[in-house]
Amino acid sequence: MNNVLGLIMNSSEANLRDLTEIRPALTLPFGGRYRLMDFALSNLVNAEIKKVGIFGSDKYRSLIDHVGTGQEWSLARKNQELLILQGGLPDYFNKRYVHVNLQDFIENSGIFTRSRQDYVVLCASNTICNIDLKKALDHHIERKADVTILTRKVLDSTRSSVMDIFVEADENERIKGLHLDSEVGNEVSMGFIIVNNDLLQTCMKAAPTTHEYDLIRQLKALCPQIAMYTETFGGYFRRINTLDDYFKANMDLLNPAIVDRLLGGDNWISTKNKDNPPTRYLKSGRAIHSLIASGCKIAGSIDSSVLFRECTIGTGSTVQNSILLESCNVGEGVVLNYVIADRGVSISDGVVLQGTPENPVVLHKGTQI
Amino acid sequence: MRKRECIAMLLAGGQGSRLGGLTANLAKPAVVFGGKYRMIDFTISNCSNSNIDVIGVLTQYKHRILNHYIGSGAAWGMESVDGGISILPPYQTRHGGQWYNGTADAVYQNVEFIDYYDPDYVLILSGDHIYKMDYSKMLAQHKATKAEATISVIEVPLEEASRFGIMTADENGRITEFAEKPAHPNSTLASMGIYIFNWKTLRRALLEDHEKPDSDNDFGKNIIPTLLGEGLPLYAYRFEGYWQDVGTIPSYYECSMQLLEDDSPLDLYDSSSPIYSNNLNARPQFIGPQAHIDNCMICDGASVFGEVTHSIISNDVYIGNGAKVVDSILLHGARIEDHAQIYGAIIDENVVIERSRMVGSPETLGKEVTVISKNQVDVAKL
Numbered sequence: 001m002n003n004v005l006g007l008i009m010n011s012s013e014a015n016l017r018d019l020t021e022i023r024p025a026l027t028l029p030f031g032g033r034y035r036l037m038d039f040a041l042s043n044l045v046n047a048e049i050k051k052v053g054i055f056g057s058d059k060y061r062s063l064i065d066h067v068g069t070g071q072e073w074s075l076a077r078k079n080q081e082l083l084i085l086q087g088g089l090p091d092y093f094n095k096r097y098v099h100v101n102l103q104d105f106i107e108n109s110g111i112f113t114r115s116r117q118d119y120v121v122l123c124a125s126n127t128i129c130n131i132d133l134k135k136a137l138d139h140h141i142e143r144k145a146d147v148t149i150l151t152r153k154v155l156d157s158t159r160s161s162v163m164d165i166f167v168e169a170d171e172n173e174r175i176k177g178l179h180l181d182s183e184v185g186n187e188v189s190m191g192f193i194i195v196n197n198d199l200l201q202t203c204m205k206a207a208p209t210t211h212e213y214d215l216i217r218q219l220k221a222l223c224p225q226i227a228m229y230t231e232t233f234g235g236y237f238r239r240i241n242t243l244d245d246y247f248k249a250n251m252d253l254l255n256p257a258i259v260d261r262l263l264g265g266d267n268w269i270s271t272k273n274k275d276n277p278p279t280r281y282l283k284s285g286r287a288i289h290s291l292i293a294s295g296c297k298i299a300g301s302i303d304s305s306v307l308f309r310e311c312t313i314g315t316g317s318t319v320q321n322s323i324l325l326e327s328c329n330v331g332e333g334v335v336l337n338y339v340i341a342d343r344g345v346s347i348s349d350g351v352v353l354q355g356t357p358e359n360p361v362v363l364h365k366g367t368q369i
Numbered sequence: 370m371r372k373r374e375c376i377a378m379l380l381a382g383g384q385g386s387r388l389g390g391l392t393a394n395l396a397k398p399a400v401v402f403g404g405k406y407r408m409i410d411f412t413i414s415n416c417s418n419s420n421i422d423v424i425g426v427l428t429q430y431k432h433r434i435l436n437h438y439i440g441s442g443a444a445w446g447m448e449s450v451d452g453g454i455s456i457l458p459p460y461q462t463r464h465g466g467q468w469y470n471g472t473a474d475a476v477y478q479n480v481e482f483i484d485y486y487d488p489d490y491v492l493i494l495s496g497d498h499i500y501k502m503d504y505s506k507m508l509a510q511h512k513a514t515k516a517e518a519t520i521s522v523i524e525v526p527l528e529e530a531s532r533f534g535i536m537t538a539d540e541n542g543r544i545t546e547f548a549e550k551p552a553h554p555n556s557t558l559a560s561m562g563i564y565i566f567n568w569k570t571l572r573r574a575l576l577e578d579h580e581k582p583d584s585d586n587d588f589g590k591n592i593i594p595t596l597l598g599e600g601l602p603l604y605a606y607r608f609e610g611y612w613q614d615v616g617t618i619p620s621y622y623e624c625s626m627q628l629l630e631d632d633s634p635l636d637l638y639d640s641s642s643p644i645y646s647n648n649l650n651a652r653p654q655f656i657g658p659q660a661h662i663d664n665c666m667i668c669d670g671a672s673v674f675g676e677v678t679h680s681i682i683s684n685d686v687y688i689g690n691g692a693k694v695v696d697s698i699l700l701h702g703a704r705i706e707d708h709a710q711i712y713g714a715i716i717d718e719n720v721v722i723e724r725s726r727m728v729g730s731p732e733t734l735g736k737e738v739t740v741i742s743k744n745q746v747d748v749a750k751l
Contacts, residue, residue, distance in 0.1 A: 032653035033669075071443075072650065256655060256672070263652035273648040277637035278404035278668045278681075287662050293653040294405070294669050297638065302656075 004137060005117035005197070006044035006052040008037055009100065010087075011126040011163070016243045018364045019342060024057035025240065026125040027066050029325050029343070031253050031263070032293040032306050035066055036240060038271045039130070040123040043192075045073045046267040047133035049121065053083040053111060055104055060084075072270050083111065099165065099180070099216035100193070102207045109204065112197060120200055122215075124163070124191030128249050129237045130262050130269060133192065136231040140194045146226040147219055148194040149175065150233060151187035163241065165189035165216060167230055175228040178220040187230055190237060195219075199226065236262050247340065247360055250306045250323050253291050276309050284315050293326075300330065314349065321357070339363065371451055373486045375508055375565070377421050378476050379412060381496035382429030382469055387617045389749075390742025391717060396428065398496030399435040401700040401718060402615070403628055403637065403644075404668045404683050407438060409496040410646045413445045413454070418642050419504035421492065422452045425482050427475040429459060429468060444647040457482060471586030477575040483568065491571055493564040493588060499624060499635065500612035501642050502563075507606045510542075511565045516604040518570070518596055520544065521563035523608050533559035534589045536605050544603040549589050558605060561612055564588060570601070611635045618749035622715060622738045625681055625698050629664055651684055659690065675705070689724075696734055717742040 014025035026037040037054065044052050052075060056063050063084065069075075070082030087104035100122060105112065112120075119140065121133065131150070140148040151167050166185035168177040179185050195215075203218045212218050219228065236258050238249040253259045263269050276295025281287065285298035292302065295310040300317030307313075308325045314332035322339040330336065331349035338355030342365040347353075351369050355361035363369070385397025392400060398409035409426075416424055424447065428435055441447070442454030457479050459468050469475035476483075476493065483491060490511065492504055502521075511519040522536050530551070536558040537546035548554070574592050578584050584591045597603055611634040615621045627633055637644060651670030656662065661676040670685035675692030682688070686699045689707035697711045702719040705711060709722045712729035713736075720741050722728060729739045740747040 256657065259652065259655055268650060269652075270650045273650060275643050275645045275648065277644070278666045279654065280638075281662050281665045281667070282631055283664045285662070285664070287656045288660055289658040290656045291653045292656060292667075295638075307653075 001048040001134065001137065002050060003116065003118045004047075004049045004051075004121060005111070005115055005119070006041075006049045006121045006123065007085075008040045008044075008052065008054045008123045008125050009104075010055045010057045011124045011191075014126045014241050016240070016246055018362050019243070019246070019340070022059070022342075022365055023062045024059055024125075026054070026057065027062040028126075028240070028246070029308060030128070030240075030246075031250060032291050032308050034269060034271045035062075036128070037063075037066075037125045038269055039128050040125055041067075041073055042267075042269040043129070043131055043133050044121060044123065045075065045270070047121075047137060049133075050075075050080040051083070051115070051117065052081075053085045053108070055085045055087050066272050068272065072272055085111070096214075097163075098214045099163065100214065102204055102213045102215050102218075105200070105204050105215075106207065112201060112204070115197075118197050120195050120197055122193045122195065124239070126240045127191045127237070128240065128262070129190070129233075129235065130265070130267055131190075131192075131233050131235065132267075136192070137194060139231055140229070143229065144227060145194070145229045146196050146199050147175075147228040148231050149228070150190045150192035150194075151230045152190055152233060152237060154183075154186055154188050163191070163239070169230045173229045173231070175223060175230055177223060178216065180216065180220065187232060190233065191239060243340075243360070243362065244358075247323070247357075251304075251321075253306060254289055254304060259291065274309060282315075285313070300332075300334070308343075322360075342367070345369075371486060373423050373452070373488045375421060375490040375492055375504075376423040376425070376483065376486050376488045377416050377492040377494055377504075378479070378483070379409075379416075379424050379426045379494045379496050380472055380475060381409060381426050381435060382432075382475060383495075383497060384430045385497065385616070388615075388621060389618055389740050389747035390745030391618075391621070391715070391740060392431075393742055393745055394431060395434040396430050396432055396496075399438060400497075400621075401683055402499060402621075402625065403635075404666050404681050405648070406644060406646050408499065408615070409435070409439070410445075410644055411499050411501070412494050412496050413439075413442070413447070414642075414644045414646075415500070415502050415504060416494075417445045417447060417645060419502075421504060422447065422449045423486055423488075424454045425457050425479055426454060426496070427457050427469065427479065429475070432456075432458060438647050440647065445645045455482065471584075471591075472588045473575060473578055473584075473592050474586035476571075477579050477586070480572060480575065483572075488568050491566050491568050493562075493566070495562045495614075497616075498561070498612060498614050500561075500608075501610065501635070501639075501644070502608060502612075503642070504563075504565075507563070507608075508565060510604070510606050514542070514604045515602065516565075517567050517601040518593070518603045519565045519606050520593065520603065521561045521608050522558040522605045523561055523612050524557055525559040527554065527557050530554035530557050530559060534562075534593075535559060538605040542604045542607070544597060544605055547593055547597055547603075549594075558607075560589065560593075561608060562589070562614070563608075564593075570596070618715070618738060618740055618747060619751050622698065622749075622751070626679075626696070628666060628681065629679055649684055654682075657690070660688075675707075683718075695731075697729075713737065714739040714741060719743075 075082040166179040167187040168185035279296040282299040286301035293309040299315040300313040317334040329346045335352040338360040341363040381398040385392040537556045654671040657674035667682040691708040703716040706724040
């Protein structure tokens with residue numbers, strides 16, 4: 001797939017209170033050792049795409065620290081590359097939501113004009129899935145499409161987010177219309193869109209004169225004139241826009257069928273590796289029904305929870321239905337139920353924190369209680 | 370900058386035949402240890418933590434997995450410009466070729482490699498020892514004593530001393546006597562097989578030793594006694610800390626099980642001297658709804674549905690529903706199917722124990738250890 005450029009957008013609409021206040025959705029920690037963008041990036045790399053650009057945000061540090069030179073995804077090679085792009089502009093412009101901001105592309109126009117890639121895959125950064133993008137690309141090329149939108153069948157017509165693009169397609173998967181403000185259509189976009197580079201160039205050139213900087217709105221207007229198709233995927237999929245989505249998606253990983261399909265298999269999801277020792281369960285340490293990363297020291301008991309790397313759980317503590325991000329330190333005799341603790345949270349002996357499934361307790365990065 | 374003050378030559382060609390089936394298909398330094406690690410991780414990480422950035426790894430026996438694992442050395446922070454890890458197997462010349470005949474011969478055959486870096490000192494290491502050591506402290510002593518060679522030693526119980534090369538040293542640490550595996554040891558200072566030599570002296574000694582037809586071309590048996598006989602200043606460097614040469618199945622088993630003690634003598638969690646490894650990009654471990662875990666060490670990629678007590682579970686191990694694992698070590702990719710029972714065993718990489726099968730028994734726990742490898746079963750007394 002030398003003629004494909006992958007681009008990961010900065011989905012800044014995702015709002016997870018304290019968790020996204022300090023970092024973009026791109027680098028939101030997820031599933032014990034991953035960050036959200038690992039899914040988009042690994043899906044691109046697993047489709048043998050050799051050039052990937054990532055739009056940062058105004059908070060770059062965690063992104064650069066996480067991706068490095070792209071070595072974990074085999075992108076730090078002479079014939080493959082990872083680009084950190086300028087832009088990542090806010091999703092709202094004149095109080096209107098912009099799905100894919102062409103201003104970001106114009107800022108980085110060199111990579112489109114210089115590159116020999118005929119196709120561009122645009123990916124939202126806040127999706128959790130493990131899909132065969134190569135199949136979608138092959139199909140796109142085979143039927144000479146201008147645009148392919150990866151979709152899921154709509155099960156109920158409620159709109160979960162302003163990001164949703166509803167798609168009306170005929171029996172040949174040809175798109176008849178895009179619906180951005182209404183819930184018409186039988187399919188909804190997954191946040192992965194394949195666009196021919198030529199068409200993208202045309203849209204970028206048109207933007208300054210028409211003042212339409214949303215690629216999706218331009219495509220909506222062009223719909224009758226261009227070959228626009230859907231490619232429908234089943235399987236596990238979640239888009240993380242809210243804290244509730246985040247909590248549920250982490251808890252989904254406690255289902256062995258989901259964890260193996262999403263994170264196992266041949267198309268694995270890669271992330272930044274760390275040299276942690278194995279996780280140690282001391283004599284009083286117990287765990288059931290949990291996903292636990294390396295480098296933890298567990299002397300208490302863990303139930304139905306996700307623990308990130310290097311967490312320490314003291315004797316007599318119980319952690320239930322909770323998500324502890326990297327390097328959390330839980331003292332002795334602590335009770336945590338429905339708690340999301342950001343990185344480096346430290347909880348003193350005997351503290352009891354009780355949230356609810358609808359409203360978990362969220363502890364800001366580095367909190368000491 | 371090509372010139373280095375000190376480079377390391379790491380002996381990794383050993384067969385480790387006393388480890389039974391565990392070394393049937395790979396060199397001993399590549400054997401999995403401590404859950405996620407392979408033995409050689411300890412020595413390479415020690416080099417990395419001691420600012421040694423050139424290592425020649427001398428390989429011979431079954432080196433495919435070892436070579437693949439080491440790769441560029443990037444996993445240990447060794448991918449420096451004009452340095453890093455070079456894998457050095459035996460090679461052919463215009464005059465033919467030959468295997469490495471002994472530890473000293475392996476280094477002799479790579480004199481050109483060492484000369485390329487023009488080092489003042491050469492550190493000789495083994496790739497199959499489990500320990501954490503800062504070699505820069507040993508080098509500092511070597512320079513301070515103006516020694517020609519420094520040998521790292523550790524205190525061993527007198528009854529075990531005849532298994533080792535035993536040093537006798539004066540009050541300044543200068544070695545007065547050296548005996549390889551003596552029947553009646555008169556000291557308890559055992560050589561750890563870790564040497565620092567002045568390269569000029571070692572170079573000369575290797576060339577001379579090569580010309581002696583009856584020499585075993587071995588550091589312990591030949592090079593050290595010869596230099597001592599010449600009256601050169603050889604010093605002992607007393608290492609205090611944990612060091613194990615896990616040469617046999619019982620020692621491998623017991624050394625591994627020590628990691629499960631609450632105050633394990635080998636602290637893998639001390640971040641000031643991390644042990645690096647070529648990490649897999651495996652998912653976090655999955656602990657099933659009916660799993661029971663008691664005093665274990667478990668690695669990424671593992672799935673545990675059954676009951677695991679006092680055991681070490683490596684990467685990508687699967688333990689099925691109703692399965693029971695007690696006092697055992699399961700290496701990478703081992704698969705224990707539903708209702709199988711494992712007592713006091715080492716299950717080699719990627720070995721499958723079929724449904725309801727039993728390995729070992731509750732009665733033999735603590736008395737013997739069973740090793741199940743691909744094509745071999747070994748039972749060793751503890």
